[in-house]
Each structure stands twice: as structure tokens, then as C-alpha cells.
Amino acid sequence: MANLLEVKNVDKHFDISGSLVDQLKLEGGKIRRxxxxxxxxNNVTLNIRxxxxxxxxxxxxxxxxxxxxxxxxxxxxNKGEIYYGGDRxxxxxxxxxxxxxxxxxxxxxxxxxxxxxxxxxxxxLEEPVRFHNPALDRREVRDIILTTMDQVGVNxxxxxxxPHEFSGGQRQRISLARALVLDPxxxxxxxxxxxxxxxxxxxxxNLMMDAQEQRGLTYLFISHDLSVVEHISTRVAVMYLGCLCxxxxxxxxxxxxxxxxxxxxxxxxxxLGGKAGGHIxxxxxxxxxxxxxxxxxxxxxxxxxxxxxxxxxxEDVTLESGTRVACHGIEEGRI
Numbered sequence: 487m488a489n490l491l492e493v494k495n496v497d498k499h500f501d502i503s504g505s506l507v508d509q510l511k512l513e514g515g516k517i518r519r520x521x522x523x524x525x526x527x528n529n530v531t532l533n534i535r536x537x538x539x540x541x542x543x544x545x546x547x548x549x550x551x552x553x554x555x556x557x558x559x560x561x562x563x564n565k566g567e568i569y570y571g572g573d574r575x576x577x578x579x580x581x582x583x584x585x586x587x588x589x590x591x592x593x594x595x596x597x598x599x600x601x602x603x604x605x606x607x608x609x610x611l612e613e614p615v616r617f618h619n620p621a622l623d624r625r626e627v628r629d630i631i632l633t634t635m636d637q638v639g640v641n642x643x644x645x646x647x648x649p650h651e652f653s654g655g656q657r658q659r660i661s662l663a664r665a666l667v668l669d670p671x672x673x674x675x676x677x678x679x680x681x682x683x684x685x686x687x688x689x690x691x692n693l694m695m696d697a698q699e700q701r702g703l704t705y706l707f708i709s710h711d712l713s714v715v716e717h718i719s720t721r722v723a724v725m726y727l728g729c730l731c732x733x734x735x736x737x738x739x740x741x742x743x744x745x746x747x748x749x750x751x752x753x754x755x756x757x758l759g760g761k762a763g764g765h766i767x768x769x770x771x772x773x774x775x776x777x778x779x780x781x782x783x784x785x786x787x788x789x790x791x792x793x794x795x796x797x798x799x800x801e802d803v804t805l806e807s808g809t810r811v812a813c814h815g816i817e818e819g820r821i
Contacts, residue, residue, distance in 0.1 A: 496566030
């Protein structure tokens with residue numbers, strides 16, 4: 487299966503130093519200028535194949551959403567390369583980027599913030615179609631809108647209503663319709679069900695899976711809900727403190743996790759009738775992305791860490807199962 491999107495050694499850092507006065511610090515009796523940088527994404531390399539769902543999981547603050555926004559072009563990477571369909575896109579800006587806007591769309595987490603409260607459903611869905619297809623007449627635009635609304639379960643009678651008149655689940659359906667109305671190939675879904683009730687979550691997931699089957703979509707799915715990830719994913723990437731720990735087929739990852747962090751993460755999933763004592767409790771403090779630890783970023787909480795883990799950043803190792811894992815212990819065969 488061909489790669490639709492490739493991310494190579496991407497970094498995304500945010501300078502939060504503030505004004506010049508905020509940057510001045512007293513150290514050793516001297517005033518020095520010191521910048522504060524949040525290292526949200528660090529040297530991430532992955533690929534997404536045509537037609538699959540790659541899910542990215544990890545703790546809150548691990549860089550999942552930042553990676554998604556960098557891939558889609560909302561953030562410019564500080565380092566690295568991003569390719570879509572074989573073309574490098576991280577250096578493409580302005581009008582040259584426009585053809586990729588129709589092929590790549592995004593569904594945001596908060597349906598209450600992602601829709602313009604001053605626009606009706608009709609205006610929200612019309613705007614991107616008219617902008618990218620100025621040659622279409624009014625009837626053609628309306629047909630595209632109504633067809634898309636019907637496919638994602640948005641009642642066509644809602645077309646002249648405003649976002650504040652809908653529930654969270656209804657708004658997220660409208661957000662999904664807005665993402666699909668341009669008939670994209672690739673959709674980034676940034677925790678699209680996190681703000682919804684459980685019963686509504688299932689409806690949105692089913693709509694997304696149906697749309698993928700009907701349109702041949704490729705998803706980058708961001709979530710912290712591992713039960714949902716297990717259900718929807720083709721492959722799974724596990725992030726910790728801006729770094730990729732493990733990338734594997736979904737079934738392989740949930741049945742046979744390799745990285746110590748992945749094992750701890752999966753052990754936290756509540757299971758009915760499960761044996762007590764299966765949960766792996768991690769010790770140590772969670773580091774800050776402002777001051778990343780040396781070596782492996784997980785070594786301060788890892789029960790298998792040694793001196794090499796504290797000194798050297800682990801390289802990716804590809805196992806016989808196809809799993810890609812960054813861990814000295816796995817590489818040395820001691821885990």
C-alpha cells in the first residue's frame with residue numbers, strides 16, 4: 487500500500503519567552519537573556535498509507551494535537567520535511583498551498599468553538615465550496631452540500647439554522663460535513679469525540695467509518711481513548727513528551743506492546759472481569775517539555791532504565807512483527 491503522507495524528522499517548538507524584559511534573568515550575579523522554548527514535537531518520523539487510519543495516542547500534553555496541526559499545515563515545522571502524495575508541502579505557502587487544502591481537511595475537538603456562530607449551516611458549508619470551485623453555479627453548490635449533509639446524518643432541514651441551536655453531537659456532524667464537503671482524500675481528526683456523550687461518540691465514529699468506506703478516506707486520528715483507538719485503527723503511534731515510542735499495527739500493539747511506556751499505557755485500560763494487579767504504576771515525575779531530560783525522554787519513569795538510557799537518545803528498531811520501537815532495552819534484548 488502506497489504512502490499518502492510522510493513525516494521525516496519533524497520538530498515543532500514554541501518560543502514562550504515573552505517580551506525582552508521577561509527574558510532577562512539574574513544568574514550568578516549577572517543579568518542574562520534566557521529564552522523559554524516548549525519542545526512539543528521532537529524528531530518525529532512516520533508515514534500514513536492510502537486508505538488506512540493511523541491513530542496517535544499518549545498522555546495529555548504529549549504533542550498529539552501539535553503533530554496533527556503541523557501535518558495539516560496550521561503550524562510550520564521548525565525542522566524536518568513533510569510529503570503528501572510524494573510532493574514536499576511543508577515549504578509550500580500562500581496560493582501554491584491551495585490545491586492541498588481541498589485534499590486535506592480537519593475535524594477539530596471542540597464543536598462549540600470550531601463553527602462560526604454568525605453563520606448558518608448553509609453558509610458554513612457553502613463557503614469552502616464556493617472558494618475552491620468558483621465556476622459552480624448556485625444549484626450545483628446546493629446539491630453538493632445537501633448530498634454531504636445526508637451522508638453524515640445532518641438533517642437537511644437544519645440548513646438555515648445557526649450553530650447555537652444544536653447539541654454537541656449535531657454540531658460535530660456539521661463539522662464532519664464541512665470537512666467532507668470538498669471531497670478530500672485525507673482527514674485529520676483531532677479528538678473529534680472527546681467532548682461528546684458516550685452514545686453520541688459511537689454515532690460519530692460510525693459516521694466516520696462509513697465515510698471512509700464510501701469515499702476511500704485516509705485518517706490521522708488523535709485520541710486519548712484507547713478503547714476507541716483499538717476499534718477504529720489500522721495502525722497506532724504512541725507518543726511520549728513529543729517523541730514517538732512505538733508504531734505498530736493496531737492488533738499487534740494491543741496484543742503485544744513492546745515499549746515500556748506502551749505497556750504501562752495499555753495496562754491502564756479498564757476491563758470488565760480483569761484480574762486485579764495488572765496495572766503498571768509508573769514512578770517518578772513527568773518531565774516538562776521546556777526542559778527535556780537527556781537520553782531517552784522516558785528514562786525517569788521507566789523501571790528498565792540504565793546508564794545508557796540516561797545518556798543516549800534511542801534510535802528506532804524495526805522488529806520481525808513490523809513494529810517500530812525506540813528503546814535501548816528492546817534493542818539489547820533485556821526487556
